[in-house]
Amino acid sequence: MRNIKYIAVHCTATAQTAKIEAIQNYWREHLGWTMPGYHFIIKADGALVNLLPIEKVSNGVKGFNSETINICYIGGIDKKGVPKDTRTIEQKATLLATLKVLKNKFPTAIIQGHRDFPKVKKACPSFDARKEYQDLKTI
Known part of the structure; x- marks a missing residue:
């Protein structure tokens, strides 16, 4: 098992209607991954x-x-492409539940947004994940 120090929260910086297949194609075709x-x-x-x-x-x-x-929600920008927390109630619930499971599995891991890592110049995940989940304990 890997030594997990972080649980990073991301947004796709797309509309919430973006398809996972399109995101995966972008990774392969444009980034060469x-x-x-995530x-x-x-x-x-x-x-x-x-x-x-x-x-x-x-x-x-x-x-x-x-x-x-790495865990991500689809969304994270408004209609003009400006960073915005666009999580639905359902996304917030799933994210919280998933973070609880991961925190239980990796109790010393730090939960933070992509933007909170050194040298990252992005708004991702378009909200303060460290603040929102700072009190998250293992279940």
């Missing part, structure tokens, strides 16, 4: 999709991927 950007992605209806086993390394945070589990 063979592995997905372990989990949450659709607007709250459905959790596992894209990669947590034992494998995803491409979520450059320089930190070997020690990070």
Whole structure:
């Protein structure tokens, strides 16, 4: 098992209607990635999709991927492309439930947004994940 130090929260920086297949195609065709950007992605209806086993390394945070589990919600921008917390009630519930499971499995892992990592110049996940989940304990 990998030594997990972080659980990174992301947004896709797309409309909530974006399809997972389109996101995966972008990774392959434009970024040249063979592995997905996230372990989990949450659709607007709250459905959790596992894209990669947590034992494998995803491409979520450059320089930190070997020690990070990456979870993402579809959305994160408004209609003009400006960063905004667009999580649905269902996405918020699924994200919280998934973070609880991951925190139970990796109790010392730090939950934070992509933007909270060093040298990251993004708004992702378009809300303060550290603040929102700072009191999250193991279940």
